[in-house]
Amino acid sequence: MARQNFVGLVVSQGKMAKTVKVRVQGKVYDTKIHKEVIKRKDYLVHDEGELCKEGDIVRIESIPKVSKRKAFAIAEIKVNQGQQFALYEKLAKQKVSQDEKLKQQETIQNKSNLEATTNRINDLRKLDDFANIYQTSNVSDEEKAKLLADINAIKEKYNIKSWPSNEALLNLKINESEVEHQGLEVKIVELQKRRLNLDAILEKFLSDELVETRNSVLSSLTKSSTDQLKKYTVKNLLRKYVLNVENEIPFSY
Amino acid sequence: MFHSVKRLFSTSVVGLYASAVPNVRAGNAARQKVHPILASKVFIKSDAGTRKARTLRRKEKRLKKQIIRDVNNLKKYEQKNLNFAVDPVLGHANGFMTRIKKEVQNADTRLAGGYDREEFEKLVYGAEKSALDKSKGTTVLHEAVKLAEERKKRALLTILHLRNTSESDKRKLAIKLAREEFRREEGDTGSPEVQSAIMTVKIHFAMEHVKNNPKDHQYTQKVRHCVQQRQRILKYLKRVKPQSYYLTIAKLGLTDDVVTREFNMGRQYFEDYKVWGDKKLIKLSDKQQAKVDKFSSLRKRVQGYHELAKKNSEIIKNLQQEKKQLKAKKVAKQPST
Numbered sequence: 374m375a376r377q378n379f380v381g382l383v384v385s386q387g388k389m390a391k392t393v394k395v396r397v398q399g400k401v402y403d404t405k406i407h408k409e410v411i412k413r414k415d416y417l418v419h420d421e422g423e424l425c426k427e428g429d430i431v432r433i434e435s436i437p438k439v440s441k442r443k444a445f446a447i448a449e450i451k452v453n454q455g456q457q458f459a460l461y462e463k464l465a466k467q468k469v470s471q472d473e474k475l476k477q478q479e480t481i482q483n484k485s486n487l488e489a490t491t492n493r494i495n496d497l498r499k500l501d502d503f504a505n506i507y508q509t510s511n512v513s514d515e516e517k518a519k520l521l522a523d524i525n526a527i528k529e530k531y532n533i534k535s536w537p538s539n540e541a542l543l544n545l546k547i548n549e550s551e552v553e554h555q556g557l558e559v560k561i562v563e564l565q566k567r568r569l570n571l572d573a574i575l576e577k578f579l580s581d582e583l584v585e586t587r588n589s590v591l592s593s594l595t596k597s598s599t600d601q602l603k604k605y606t607v608k609n610l611l612r613k614y615v616l617n618v619e620n621e622i623p624f625s626y
Numbered sequence: 627m628f629h630s631v632k633r634l635f636s637t638s639v640v641g642l643y644a645s646a647v648p649n650v651r652a653g654n655a656a657r658q659k660v661h662p663i664l665a666s667k668v669f670i671k672s673d674a675g676t677r678k679a680r681t682l683r684r685k686e687k688r689l690k691k692q693i694i695r696d697v698n699n700l701k702k703y704e705q706k707n708l709n710f711a712v713d714p715v716l717g718h719a720n721g722f723m724t725r726i727k728k729e730v731q732n733a734d735t736r737l738a739g740g741y742d743r744e745e746f747e748k749l750v751y752g753a754e755k756s757a758l759d760k761s762k763g764t765t766v767l768h769e770a771v772k773l774a775e776e777r778k779k780r781a782l783l784t785i786l787h788l789r790n791t792s793e794s795d796k797r798k799l800a801i802k803l804a805r806e807e808f809r810r811e812e813g814d815t816g817s818p819e820v821q822s823a824i825m826t827v828k829i830h831f832a833m834e835h836v837k838n839n840p841k842d843h844q845y846t847q848k849v850r851h852c853v854q855q856r857q858r859i860l861k862y863l864k865r866v867k868p869q870s871y872y873l874t875i876a877k878l879g880l881t882d883d884v885v886t887r888e889f890n891m892g893r894q895y896f897e898d899y900k901v902w903g904d905k906k907l908i909k910l911s912d913k914q915q916a917k918v919d920k921f922s923s924l925r926k927r928v929q930g931y932h933e934l935a936k937k938n939s940e941i942i943k944n945l946q947q948e949k950k951q952l953k954a955k956k957v958a959k960q961p962s963t
Contacts, residue, residue, distance in 0.1 A: 388705070462882070468873060473725075484735065486744065487747075494751045502768075543751065
């Protein structure tokens with residue numbers, strides 16, 4: 374005869390040696406209220422390997438009684454959610470300690486960046502002063518030579534070609550975003566232009582003069598050979614190609 | 627009871643065995659936990675009479691039973707009255723929130739109004755440079771312009787010092803930092819991770835107020851709502867994305883039991899975690915107080931058992947070693963006689 378079998382949820386683990394508590398749930402027809410009601414029963418189950426974790430769904434099987442309340446053993450772990458959770462917890466702890474270290478490094482980096490910027494600004498100020506003294510006040514040739522040497526040293530340090538210079542010596546964050554913005558604007562204008570002239574571009578692309586360039590473009594877009602493609606497929610592919618601003622059109626329009 | 631006694635005996639037997647064979651399992655024996663049942667051990671002297679020995683043995687048996695009962699009762703009580711692994715409101719003392727709090731008060735790199743110190747320095751330099759350029763060719767001295775600009779800079783730094791920010795500004799900044807750290811991708815402001823992180827920041831800032839204003843009951847109630855809501859959000863996250871959930875709680879310094887177990891930030895919490903100092907907030911009835919006293923004395927008693935058991939195990943170990951040496955001596959003597 375087959376041994377008694379249940380499927381249940383591990384609700385308690387680690388409190389007793391080699392034992393877990395498994396909750397088995399079933400429906401029982403209640404004759405008083407003429408309705409099926411949920412019935413739960415907790416079993417103490419033998420877990421020899423101590424593999425189960427709280428939250429696992431397991432199948433339990435009856436065995437000869439090992440203690441007063443233990444007459445079942447774990448037969449298999451059906452869903453190892455509890456074990457998975459325990460693993461996640463372990464991994465999360467490792468990740469957090471790593472992240473904290475990274476964050477510490479980041480703050481140190483930020484501090485050093487600020488220091489570098491202030492140093493640079495101070496050097497630029499010095500450069501201004503030197504240039505001012507050099508140009509305006511009456512200094513001897515010896516001192517002038519010394520000043521020039523100092524100026525050149527700072528120039529070399531920051532790779533500045535001329536002083537006073539027309540280049541941007543410090544990059545502001547606000548300008549960075551502006552540059553990005555300008556790039557986007559250029560793309561939008563280009564797209565609008567292509568959309569307006571789409572018919573003309575496609576006509577030229579499909580003309581016999583550009584067979585080779587067309588085929589090279591098509592081969593990059595599809596796996597099938599370019600001879601077998603139908604006319605409308607070719608046109609659709611080319612339209613897609615043209616409307617992507619990242620792609621270059623191999624002729625002027 | 628019989629089963630538990632058997633179990634207890636079996637473990638102590640293992641311990642004795644381990645101590646008896648020091649060469650093989652010396653390391654294990656040192657680490658082996660001494661069971662409190664050894665506290666009942668009575669050492670009967672060899673010259674004791676049979677009646678005396680019998681009474682001592684009976685005494686030992688009685689004591690053994692008492693120890694088992696006490697240890698199990700305490701175990702049961704402690705399982706029922708389990709403490710949280712961490713502070714259920716504030717979480718771990720170090721980690722994410724400490725870092726954020728430090729960052730918010732970092733006057734070296736941050737200025738009021740969300741200005742960046744680095745950008746500020748650059749802008750001020752640009753202003754100085756343009757002022758100098760303007761003054762070129764006029765009668766104004768280079769040094770005079772520089773001095774004026776330096777004064778302006780100092781004035782700006784004074785105005786924009788972090789001292790001049792309000793608590794709500796700091797909180798806003800902290801929330802921003804939390805959002806940036808927990809977001810799934812750029813622009814994510816509403817995922818459960820972000821929500822719980824923001825809630826944690828709010829709770830930490832609010833608890834400062836609660837600490838300083840114990841009578842602001844309305845505010846405390848709001849914080850209580852916040853704690854409950856965070857718990858709810860995290861429970862949802864556990865259901866839908868367990869991996870992310872564990873990462874989030876680890877980052878926030880919380881533990882699983884804080885989220886899944888029932889918790890109310892009531893007066894009991896304020897008393898246990900000493901939010902308002904050592905104040906007694908809940909007056910126990912005589913019956914409740916008696917129960918608490920009973921278990922605290924039980925805890926002390928069990929502690930005593932543990933200490934005594936350790937001493938007794940040492941004595942047993944020494945006796946066994948002596949016996950062994952005697953035996954070895956006997957074996958050595960025999961061939962000569």
